[in-house]
Amino acid sequence: MKKIAIVTGASRGLGAAISQKLVEEGYSIISISRSENSTLHTIAADNDQSYYHFPCNLADGSEVEDTFTKVYEKVNQPDTEEIFLIHNAGTVAPIHTVGHLHHQTVTDSTQINLISPIIMTNKLLKITDKKVTIANITSGAAQRPIEGWSVYCSTKAALNMFTQTVALEQETAGTPHKIFAFNPGIMDTDMQGEIRSSSEEQFTDIAKFQGYKEDGLLRAPETVANIFVSLLLDTETESGVIYQINDFLN
Ligand SMILES: NC(=O)c1ccc[n+]([C@@H]2O[C@H](COP(=O)([O-])OP(=O)(O)OC[C@H]3O[C@@H](n4cnc5c(N)ncnc54)[C@H](OP(=O)(O)O)[C@@H]3O)[C@@H](O)[C@H]2O)c1
Structure with a gap:
């Protein structure tokens, strides 16, 4: 393996689209999620690239530790030139106002979106x-x-701050490593389906999000993945920046 992309949540939605695009760009894929996307396996074979799936529940800290020990043994080889680590897996749950949240869902969401x-x-x-x-x-x-969306908003805000802090540390240490964040905007994926299937009691903006789907305003994940991968491959992309998809659209 030479150029390797580790992608969490590659089984569907944006993660699947990013993985497909990276395979086409000559990257081997390490996919991490609970379920596997068998189409990716075929696409990788058609493009003469390696593809490995590591099943892992990112809400489970000990599974994360075991899985990433194995993944990093695989990628940290003498012939590896470059490693991309794409933290894409995410959950919008729990959708409800504070005072109605389940402890376990809060813990799982924080683990998936931020701690992992x-x-x-x-x-x-x-x-x-x-x-x-x-x-x-x-x-x-x-x-x-x-x-x-208190937990989702909070974990994503913390992820942004983590990104900026690590970028600063790496710059001070003079390493070649880069870390950035990317806001993909609203996309037509299962996550939006989950949002639409909540209730007005849980989510006051539900009608607006139902309207996004009815009015065809949700972007295809493939469109977003093309923009994201261009950013990832661009040597001018800056560490520590929170990129917004809207800045790349006409
Ligand atoms: N969709 C939008 O409109 C939108 C807008 C802004 C930002 N985003 C962000 O974009 C990213 C991708 O979202 P998406 O819309 O593509 O979501 P999605 O269609 O719901 O897919 C979520 C992915 O995350 C993985 N995942 C979820 N829980 C997991 C767990 N416990 N362990 C391991 N993997 C888990 C899923 O894999 P398995 O189920 O196989 O485990 C799946 O591959 C997320 O970070 C999301 O917050 C999405």
């Missing part, structure tokens, strides 16, 4: 001497409060 990316980034920077680029998929919800 922190643990995985820490572990990779500790063990590798390869050039690493880390991309964190964030959300517009990181920058504005949305009723019913």
